[in-house]
Amino acid sequence: MSDKITIYQKPTCSKCRGTLAILDESGQNYESVNYYETPLTVDKLRELINKLGLSARDVLRKDEPAARDLDLNTISEDALIQHMVDNPDLMQRPIVVRGDKAKICRPPENVRDLL
Template identity: 90%
Template sequence: MNDEITIYQKPTCSKCRGTLAILDDSGQDYKSVNYYETPLSVDKLRELIKKLGLSARDVLRKDESAARNLDLSTISEDALIQRMVDNPDLMQRPIVVRGDKARICRPPENVRDLL
């Protein structure tokens, strides 16, 4: 694979730090995006979800207090994506992308699929 590697992460997240360590050890160049400082757009999050091959519900951190208040039986994919853009704590992390493939790196070793 020759495509650029990008990690979407939160610096205080232990899984993100673990994934970054694996990327550092790999010796490959990558771009790191703290999506709290550089928020994702709706279109960007939709693109990431497509590359993951998942639904927005699959990317939702269901244990977050803000997620417990959502009625997942009635909320649309678009509305859920908008909620995640508005509140990044609702997104699983980290997400690593290489070309048209992406992985949620929980556990961090999932990043090896992209190296």
């Protein structure tokens, strides 16, 4: 694979740090995006979800306190994406993208599928 690798991550997340370590060990160049410093837009998050081949509900961290306030039976995909953009803690992480493919790297070893 020759497509650029990008990891969307939170520096304090242990899964993100583990994924970054695997990327470092691979010797491949990658871009790291701390989405707390560089917030995702609705369009960018929608693009990531599409590359993952998942729904917004699949990307939601359902155990987060802010997620418990959402009515997941009635909320639309668009509204859920907006909630995740507004509160990034609601997103599964890290998300690694290479070309038109993406993976949630929980566990971090999932990144190997993209290397």
